[in-house]
Amino acid sequence: MTMNESKKLNIFSGIQPSGELTIGGYIGAIKNWVTLQHEYQCLFMLADLHTLTVLQDPEMLRKRCYDFLALYIACGIDPAKNILFAQSHVPEHTQLSWILNCYAHMGELNRMTQFKDKSKQHAANINVGLFGYPVLMAADVLLYQTHYVPVGEDQKQHLELIRDLALRFNHRYGDVFTIPEPYIPKQGARIMSLQDPTQKMSKSDANLHNFITLLDEPDTIRHKLKRATTDSGHEIRFNLTEKPGISNLLVLFSAVTDKTILALETSYQHANGYGQFKQDVSEAIIAFLSPIQSRYQALRKDETELQRILHQGALAAREKASATLKKVYTLVGLMEST
Numbered sequence: 001m002t003m004n005e006s007k008k009l010n011i012f013s014g015i016q017p018s019g020e021l022t023i024g025g026y027i028g029a030i031k032n033w034v035t036l037q038h039e040y041q042c043l044f045m046l047a048d049l050h051t052l053t054v055l056q057d058p059e060m061l062r063k064r065c066y067d068f069l070a071l072y073i074a075c076g077i078d079p080a081k082n083i084l085f086a087q088s089h090v091p092e093h094t095q096l097s098w099i100l101n102c103y104a105h106m107g108e109l110n111r112m113t114q115f116k117d118k119s120k121q122h123a124a125n126i127n128v129g130l131f132g133y134p135v136l137m138a139a140d141v142l143l144y145q146t147h148y149v150p151v152g153e154d155q156k157q158h159l160e161l162i163r164d165l166a167l168r169f170n171h172r173y174g175d176v177f178t179i180p181e182p183y184i185p186k187q188g189a190r191i192m193s194l195q196d197p198t199q200k201m202s203k204s205d206a207n208l209h210n211f212i213t214l215l216d217e218p219d220t221i222r223h224k225l226k227r228a229t230t231d232s233g234h235e236i237r238f239n240l241t242e243k244p245g246i247s248n249l250l251v252l253f254s255a256v257t258d259k260t261i262l263a264l265e266t267s268y269q270h271a272n273g274y275g276q277f278k279q280d281v282s283e284a285i286i287a288f289l290s291p292i293q294s295r296y297q298a299l300r301k302d303e304t305e306l307q308r309i310l311h312q313g314a315l316a317a318r319e320k321a322s323a324t325l326k327k328v329y330t331l332v333g334l335m336e337s338t
């Protein structure tokens with residue numbers, strides 16, 4: 001590592017290998033990460049242990065981890081610039097998680113809205129892992145002296161908890177953890193569901209017509225776009241309250257072509273209805289996804305190479321994680337293991 005690289009601030013993010021990666025997720029998150037990798041030391045972790053808090057099919061889970069890794073790399077996350085690894089390959093995560101469990105309070109975990117939501121969704125399997133989920137997240141982030149965590153709306157409360165835990169620990173033992181902050185992208189577009197543009201496009205939506213995945217075939221994309229909700233009237237104009245459907249398509253169109261919304265509005269000012277516009281949006285999405293999809297196919301074929309990337313990532317991650325864990329063990333009073 002060069003001097004310059006060691007001075008970079010750290011960014012950490014975890015990815016649950018579940019559901020499908022959507023174009024909304026790409027534009028809202030992955031696209032930003034691709035630019036961050038030049039300015040920050042980024043760690044991207046497959047949160048496979050977190051995924052186990054909901055019952056998984058073992059073979060599917062393993063396959064999905066490789067799928068996700070290949071797709072992130074295909075999107076431009078460079079394994080030579082970033083540390084890409086699997087949570088289960090770095091035992092320090094579960095080790096620190098145990099220690100932090102002893103400092104986290106039942107009451108504060110009970111207040112987590114995600115825990116409440118997931119308990120309703122999985123009423124037959126409200127397991128201890130689901131309850132302790134944010135504590136494992138805290139271990140993920142705090143092991144790497146993380147400065148910034150790019151978080152979506154749904155993870156903000158967890159990040160607050162992580163900060164509380166870190167402050168509590170530091171208050172008792174001295175400055176062992178960097179206090180992480182949420183990373184708010186300079187410019188980020190929020191892509192909404194195709195059929196209900198008041199909701200975010202989500203990879204776990206039960207209605208498959210609500211989202212476009214990064215691996216959707218051209219015809220699937222055309223079909224989904226045709227069915228996308230548009231608004232009354234016939235103008236192609238950005239207006240979130242009056243025309244949420246068309247506005248969403250404009251944001252999407254703009255993100256995949258790098259044209260401004262204004263320029264797009266202008267080029268459709270004489271349009272007669274939405275038909276041609278929707279067709280153009282689908283063709284633009286197809287053209288945008290095509291190189292990502294071919295890179296993905298090539299990478300996904302070579303599982304040995306994906307394993308090599310994860311192995312390298314785990315080595316780099318362990319070097320950092322073990323230093324933090326060692327300090328923590330000593331501070332709380334555990335004996336040195338010789």
Ligand code: TRP
Binds near residue numbers: 012013047050137149
């Ligand atoms: N819980 C996160 C999610 O579902 C994934 C995750 C695990 C994570 N550990 C993390 C995100 C640490 C940020 C930091 O999206």
